[in-house]
Amino acid sequence: KAGVTQTPRYLIKTRGQQVTLSCSPISGHRSVSWYQQTPGQGLQFLFEYFSETQRNKGNFPGRFSGRQFSNSRSEMNVSTLELGDSALYLCASSWGNDEQYFGPGTRLTVT
Amino acid sequence: QQPVQSPQAVILREGEDAVINCSSSKALYSVHWYRQKHGEAPVFLMILLKGGEQKGHEKISASFNEKKQQSSLYLTASQLSYSGTYFCGTRGSGNTGKLIFGQGTTLQVKP
Numbered sequence: 001k002a003g004v005t006q007t008p009r010y011l012i013k014t015r016g017q018q019v020t021l022s023c024s025p026i027s028g029h030r031s032v033s034w035y036q037q038t039p040g041q042g043l044q045f046l047f048e049y050f051s052e053t054q055r056n057k058g059n060f061p062g063r064f065s066g067r068q069f070s071n072s073r074s075e076m077n078v079s080t081l082e083l084g085d086s087a088l089y090l091c092a093s094s095w096g097n098d099e100q101y102f103g104p105g106t107r108l109t110v111t
Numbered sequence: 112q113q114p115v116q117s118p119q120a121v122i123l124r125e126g127e128d129a130v131i132n133c134s135s136s137k138a139l140y141s142v143h144w145y146r147q148k149h150g151e152a153p154v155f156l157m158i159l160l161k162g163g164e165q166k167g168h169e170k171i172s173a174s175f176n177e178k179k180q181q182s183s184l185y186l187t188a189s190q191l192s193y194s195g196t197y198f199c200g201t202r203g204s205g206n207t208g209k210l211i212f213g214q215g216t217t218l219q220v221k222p
């Protein structure tokens with residue numbers, strides 16, 4: 001069974017630009033969660049989508065948004081990028097509320 | 112509220128034991144444990160649910176004290192492959208609440 005895939009794997013953007021990251025979950029998984037990982041900060045929860053509905057949201061500004069499509073694929077968007085948005089963005093899928101399977105992440109660098 | 116993990120880092124020799132703790136100030140529904148090796152995605156280890164149910168790898172041992180909102184991960188007879196960063200995640204609002212991760216505990220096992 002194919003794992004969670006994320007595209008692109010690496011991205012370099014300039015301050016003020018916007019970016020869209022994509023996540024394809026494991027087939028049959030209905031939940032997709034997004035996390036931001038920076039050195040020393042662990043895994044910061046961004047949001048979770050379940051069956052196309054945002055089920056949970058973390059404490060990030062409104063510049064961070066996401067959505068989930070009918071095939072469970074998910075995208076997250078960050079507008080007006082700031083230097084502090086540089087991080088590894090991980091998505092994780094699960095069937096429901098059990099173990100999460102993480103993708104390899106998208107490394108975003110904002111210059 | 113982010114759970115607190117202790118210790119932040121630990122160094123072991125092969126064959127030694129270690130305990131990683133995770134505590135929360137809120138009542139917990141479940142505790143999840145993941146391990147992330149350098150440059151890789153986090154990998155699921157175990158879920159401990161309120162009421163005593165556990166799901167996870169047979170070789171991993173953990174406990175969940177519901178009254179104290181604490182969980183401990185027991186790594187016995189450590190192997191080099193145990194090295195990595197261990198994260199605990201907690202759900203406090205029932206089965207569909209957001210999964211919030213601690214800052215991680217870095218474990219290094221030396222020969």
